Amino acid sequence: MLRVGHRARMDTELAAATAAGGMLPVPRVLGRAEVDGTSAVLLERLPGQPAADLARQRPSLARAAGWACGGVYALLARVSRPAGVPPVRNAPSGLIGSDRACVLHLDLHPFNVLVGGNAELTGVLDWANAAAGPPVLDRARSWAILTLDPAVRARRDQPGWRALADAWAEAAALRDMPAMARAWACQFMLTDLARRYPRSDLRHVSEALARAEADTAAG
Numbered sequence: 001m002l003r004v005g006h007r008a009r010m011d012t013e014l015a016a017a018t019a020a021g022g023m024l025p026v027p028r029v030l031g032r033a034e035v036d037g038t039s040a041v042l043l044e045r046l047p048g049q050p051a052a053d054l055a056r057q058r059p060s061l062a063r064a065a066g067w068a069c070g071g072v073y074a075l076l077a078r079v080s081r082p083a084g085v086p087p088v089r090n091a092p093s094g095l096i097g098s099d100r101a102c103v104l105h106l107d108l109h110p111f112n113v114l115v116g117g118n119a120e121l122t123g124v125l126d127w128a129n130a131a132a133g134p135p136v137l138d139r140a141r142s143w144a145i146l147t148l149d150p151a152v153r154a155r156r157d158q159p160g161w162r163a164l165a166d167a168w169a170e171a172a173a174l175r176d177m178p179a180m181a182r183a184w185a186c187q188f189m190l191t192d193l194a195r196r197y198p199r200s201d202l203r204h205v206s207e208a209l210a211r212a213e214a215d216t217a218a219g
Helices: 007-020 051-057 059-070 072-076 136-148 159-172 179-193 199-218
Strands: 002-006 029-035 038-043 102-104 113-115 121-124 131-133
Touching: 002 007, 007 029, 007 038, 007 102, 051 059, 051 113, 051 159, 059 072, 059 113, 059 159, 072 102, 072 136, 102 136, 136 159, 136 179, 136 199, 179 199
Parallel strands: none
Antiparallel strands: 002 038, 029 038, 102 131, 113 121
């Protein structure tokens, strides 16, 4: 696989992935070239397939795949921040674990996590959003993706997807999220998707943000 991006961003991505590689299967770097501030990185192709594809093709394994994916957070929380990985932006203070600077993937969803034929974890891809911060923010980000992202909501009636997402949420306790972490994740999503969707398509995200902020204020 070939990834191309700004040199500084690729440095961060590779530093985070390399650090996480001590706990999780991540692609090895096979080669890298630099041209005028842009990096082209050749990465190893890992075995398996996206969990989303397995859930669609083999719904009977969807729950097992969800549990495998949901186990990623506990492993990643054990990876301390390496040099070259900046702190996550706008992290709320007062979160449990806010004194810990762990590697955060911040884009863990069923197309970025690979599983094998027996629903076992075989890879974690796409570290482009990587940062460092309290582990709960990685869970909050996935909670937002699996419940609020418009592309994901369009799939929620598919039996395999629903089983995958439900097991993922159970394994990672995504439904047990501090209000301030939910608020942070909603704001992250609004910023991230602003160029891809009109504001009207993200109204439900704004409403979830308002609820989370109200819950935070209520204590």
